[in-house]
Each structure stands twice: as C-alpha cells, then as structure tokens.
Amino acid sequence: MQSSATQDSETSGAAVVVIGAGATGLSAAFWLAREGVDVLVLDKGIVGWEASGRNGGGCSHHASPLFAEEQRLWPQMDELLGYPTEFQPGRVRVALDERQMALYGRSVENATAQGFRAETLDAAGVRDLVPLAGEAVVGGYLWHFGGHANPHRTLQAYAWAMQDHGGRILQHTSVKGFATAGGRVTAVETDRGRIACDALVIAAGPQTGRLAAMLDVDVPMAAARAEMIVTEPLPLMPMGGIDGNGLYGRQTLRGNLAYGGGPHEWLELAGMTVPHRSATPLMRNISGRLADLFPKAAHAKIIRSWAGIIENTPDGRPVIERLTAPDNAVIATLSSVGFGLSPATGHAIRDLVVDGECDFADLSSFRLARFADLEPDWRERQGWMPLGEQAAA
Ligand SMILES: Cc1cc2nc3c(=O)[nH]c(=O)nc-3n(C[C@H](O)[C@H](O)[C@H](O)COP(=O)(O)OP(=O)(O)OC[C@H]3O[C@@H](n4cnc5c(N)ncnc54)[C@H](O)[C@@H]3O)c2cc1C
Structure with missing residues (x-):
C-alpha cells in the first residue's frame, strides 16, 4: 500500500x-x-x-444499530472516496437443507423488519442466480440489501x-x-x-x-484465527455475493471464489508467533463445504489462502x-x-x-x-x- x-x-x-x-x-x-x-x-x-x-468483504450487518447507515453509505462509497471499492449490491443465501433454510430465514425476518426487501427462492430460482449450485439445493433467499466489496x-x-x-x-x-x-x-x-x-x-x-x-x-477481548481460500477464476455468475453452508465470501470480479467461515482457532496475542498463514486442515474444511455449496466448481483449483486474526468481544x-x-x-x-x-x-x-x-x-x-x-x-x-x-x- x-x-x-x-x-x-x-x-x-x-x-x-x-x-x-x-x-x-x-x-x-x-x-x-x-x-x-x-x-x-x-x-x-x-x-x-x-x-x-x-x-x-461482506457488507450486510442487519443485527447492528449501524445497519441502516452501512446500507445507505456503501452504494456511495466509490464517489465519496474518489476511488473504487468494487462494491456489488445484493446477496443470495443458498440453503442445502431445511435447517439452513430456517436459519437463514431469521436474518431475512430481521432485515425486512427494518424496512429492507428480500425474496424467498425455490431450488430452481437459486439455480438461475447461482449457476454453480447443484441438485442438493432446497431453496434460498435473495437479499435486495447488503453486498460485498474488495477489501x-x-x-x-x-x-x-x-x-x-x-x-x-x-x-x-x-x-x-x-x-x-x-x-x-x-x-x-x-x-x-x-x-x-x-x-x-x-x-x-x-x-x-x-x-x-x-x-x-x-x-x-479474545483473538481468533480464521481462514480464507481462493479458487482459480470461474465464469462469472449473475451475482457475486453468494453464501451458505456456513461459508461467507464472494465471487471476485475476475471470477475467483474467495470464501471462508469457521472453525476458528483461539489465539493468545501476547508474544504471538503464529504466522498469518493458512493451515491444511482448515483449508480442507472450507474447500469441502465450498464444493458442497458449488458442486459445479468442485474441480476448481485453490490458488491462494491466508489466515487473519479476528477481534472478539464476549x-x-x-x-x-x-x-x-x-x-x-x-x-x-x-x-x-x-x-x-x-x-x-x-x-x-x-x-x-x-x-x-x-x-x-x-x-x-x-x-x-x-x-x-x-x-x-x-x-x-x-x-x-x-x-x-x-x-x-
Ligand atoms: C478471515 C476473515 C474474514 C472476515 N470476513 C468479514 C466479512 O466478510 N465482513 C466483515 O464485515 N468483517 C469480516 N471480518 C472481520 C473484519 O475483517 C474485522 O472486523 C475488521 O477488519 C476490523 O478492522 P479494524 O480496523 O477494527 O482492525 P484491524 O484490521 O485488525 O486493524 C487494526 C490495525 O491496528 C494496528 N495496530 C495494532 N496494534 C498497534 C499498535 N500498538 N501500534 C500501531 N498500530 C497497531 C494493526 O497493525 C492493524 O493494522 C473477517 C475477518 C477475517 C480474519
């Protein structure tokens, strides 16, 4: 930088x-x-x-008192800053079973109660918006709020x-x-x-x-280490902001799938020597769930990975x-x-x-x-x- x-x-x-x-x-x-x-x-x-x-890069925090301001500002950030953030609005949440469908439905209820709009999708509706999804999809939600940007x-x-x-x-x-x-x-x-x-x-x-x-x-505070993986570029889907199966992330404008999401490893910050590198078991865990979320991308090579430290309050x-x-x-x-x-x-x-x-x-x-x-x-x-x-x- x-x-x-x-x-x-x-x-x-x-x-x-x-x-x-x-x-x-x-x-x-x-x-x-x-x-x-x-x-x-x-x-x-x-x-x-x-x-x-x-x-x-997720920008969708419906449980926060700053949610309305987050949603108001992101679409204007490129103009306010004078430089690109690659902000892309909207999000699709894909459910692979009824438990996920019910869980993801709660965030929709929370956001719609605050005046934001979302649609429930059936399996065919999800596959239209998410061409890399497979037959195991039970449904999902299309958020007309939130989005993602390039960190x-x-x-x-x-x-x-x-x-x-x-x-x-x-x-x-x-x-x-x-x-x-x-x-x-x-x-x-x-x-x-x-x-x-x-x-x-x-x-x-x-x-x-x-x-x-x-x-x-x-x-x-307690610190935890979390990881992300990035695949080789794949054909662009209609929307880059897609998550589900316990994963968060996005398809980048170049087509890479950049995803992370649990499990976290707790860290002692004092005298920390653990590098911000990814570890094979966590990478496997994320890539396995990513292949279940996007079965038509299961063949994609992972080209990058990294770890970052998350700041947690109680x-x-x-x-x-x-x-x-x-x-x-x-x-x-x-x-x-x-x-x-x-x-x-x-x-x-x-x-x-x-x-x-x-x-x-x-x-x-x-x-x-x-x-x-x-x-x-x-x-x-x-x-x-x-x-x-x-x-x-
Ligand atoms: C893998 C991963 C995925 C995530 N996904 C998302 C997501 O999709 N959406 C989302 O909203 N959030 C996400 N987060 C969380 C998000 O990244 C953090 O909440 C956010 O970046 C915190 O920003 P910050 O500026 O407060 O802290 P940091 O980014 O940690 O920056 C703090 C800065 O302070 C500096 N610093 C520390 N101590 C000192 C010192 N003594 N002197 C001088 N400088 C110091 C550090 O060098 C650092 O640059 C994710 C985090 C990780 C690790």
Whole structure:
C-alpha cells in the first residue's frame, strides 16, 4: 500500500491521532479529514495488513444499530472516496437443507423488519442466480440489501482519500504507551518518539484491549484465527455475493471464489508467533463445504489462502465508545463485523470525536458498561483455549 506520508520524518503531533490503519481507523480518519480535521493514523505495520485486508468483504450487518447507515453509505462509497471499492449490491443465501433454510430465514425476518426487501427462492430460482449450485439445493433467499466489496481496494481507497483531504499516515510506527494530564491523553508514545494529540482514537483490532489497558480501561477481548481460500477464476455468475453452508465470501470480479467461515482457532496475542498463514486442515474444511455449496466448481483449483486474526468481544458485538476517563479518547473494536460496517463506523467515530455523541444511530449497546458483571473466566466458559494449550490438552 502506498502512503504519501514521509516515513522517516519527525512529526510534532496532530489534532487527532488514530491508532490502526485498518478499515475502522482509516474510515474514521477519512471522515475527520474530509471536514478539515488534522488527523494522523499510526500503524505498527502497513495499511490493511491485518483482518481488514484479509476478510470476506461482506457488507450486510442487519443485527447492528449501524445497519441502516452501512446500507445507505456503501452504494456511495466509490464517489465519496474518489476511488473504487468494487462494491456489488445484493446477496443470495443458498440453503442445502431445511435447517439452513430456517436459519437463514431469521436474518431475512430481521432485515425486512427494518424496512429492507428480500425474496424467498425455490431450488430452481437459486439455480438461475447461482449457476454453480447443484441438485442438493432446497431453496434460498435473495437479499435486495447488503453486498460485498474488495477489501484491498477499499482499504487503499480509504488511505488515498484521507490523504487527499490532508490526513497523514505513519506506517511501521508501533504505539507503546500514552502520556496523560488532567484526565486527557496528551500524547502517544511510539517506537519512533512521542506524538502529541488533542484527541485519540484506538482502532487497533485485536490489540485494542492491550492498548486500552494502558489507560486503565478494561476491554475484554479474545483473538481468533480464521481462514480464507481462493479458487482459480470461474465464469462469472449473475451475482457475486453468494453464501451458505456456513461459508461467507464472494465471487471476485475476475471470477475467483474467495470464501471462508469457521472453525476458528483461539489465539493468545501476547508474544504471538503464529504466522498469518493458512493451515491444511482448515483449508480442507472450507474447500469441502465450498464444493458442497458449488458442486459445479468442485474441480476448481485453490490458488491462494491466508489466515487473519479476528477481534472478539464476549458477546460478539462491537465496542464503540467515547470514554469519560480519559475524556478525549474513543475506543472502537468491531468483533468480526468491522469491514462491512466501516463506512458507518468511521462516520460514528467522527461524531464521537467532534460532537461527543453519534447523531444518526443509538450506540448504547456498544458501550463497555455491558461487561460490568462479566465472569472473570468468560474466555474459558466460551471454550477459548490458545493454540499452544490445545496442543497440550
Ligand atoms: C478471515 C476473515 C474474514 C472476515 N470476513 C468479514 C466479512 O466478510 N465482513 C466483515 O464485515 N468483517 C469480516 N471480518 C472481520 C473484519 O475483517 C474485522 O472486523 C475488521 O477488519 C476490523 O478492522 P479494524 O480496523 O477494527 O482492525 P484491524 O484490521 O485488525 O486493524 C487494526 C490495525 O491496528 C494496528 N495496530 C495494532 N496494534 C498497534 C499498535 N500498538 N501500534 C500501531 N498500530 C497497531 C494493526 O497493525 C492493524 O493494522 C473477517 C475477518 C477475517 C480474519
């Protein structure tokens, strides 16, 4: 990824420092920069190297209070950013049995209750829209909402757009701590020196909890490793956004099937040495289910695969909150729905930083207060066990 920021220059500071050049941090920085706020994004690596550049590209989060804004913004993102995201609207959900049909029906009920449109498809209707589907299909749903985009294109678009508006990015700059005074964060300490700020946004994905702890704020999180596989290009289907059989993903504009979806492997982030590479058993699991979803593509070769780290909160919902102590910091970690929601999340963070509250959505369910009575052993209760311990068990 390219950045116009001079990597080796000293920086005296910025009005707003954003930690994390993922979808959340860059979108927030874009929304701030476009109205003239002096914003600087710091990342320990490069733009979009973590989950934001490794995900399924799905933009359909009907269970979120940011859903309406997500759906309003995606069709305009290319124009707003000035660069392509490859956003494609709509989605087909394919059911291979009655249990899947009932399960996927719940998301349709949820979205239609919020005013969005969907159609129930019989098996023939699914096969018309999904030529790679087979005889085992029992039916499905056509969503006239949601969609998918290309994560790499989107992350590059955010980065370029925020720089076009005067925002800056410092890559290879790791945040190690904070300076505070009078109940406010006054600077971030990095491995390249101290950077002063008037306001701070922590959008560091799975590392958000560790950074927040340096401000005495507890953000309960557990990290998990998830994988995606990509096939060789296949003839384009009428719609690229197709999922089912426990998989998420898309057909890219070039024709590749890019898919992922459980099982996840839990990770201990402290001192993590596990590379973001895929592992054969998980690849086999995903490719087996992909062949069941698209039997007419079962012959396709897998040409790429990778792993990414998902940031999980105990209830699987994001934390997006402007803190009261320190009172100039916003925390945002998305718990596995951060790519699709990113246009709306960035807008919400802009509101929290500039206005103190979000004026287009009720973010109360994203507050940390909901974890006040969390059991100390919540990770173990949810079956969380780091990879090393799994091997020993
Ligand atoms: C395989 C997979 C598939 C997924 N599919 C989807 C999907 O289809 N739809 C969807 O909406 N979501 C999906 N997700 C989840 C989504 O990718 C994440 O929720 C989202 O990318 C989180 O974005 P983020 O910017 O908050 O965090 P990240 O992308 O994790 O970015 C955080 C950034 O912070 C930086 N950072 C961390 N610590 C420091 C530090 N100390 N100093 C400086 N920088 C730091 C990191 O280097 C990183 O670049 C998927 C995730 C994976 C792994």
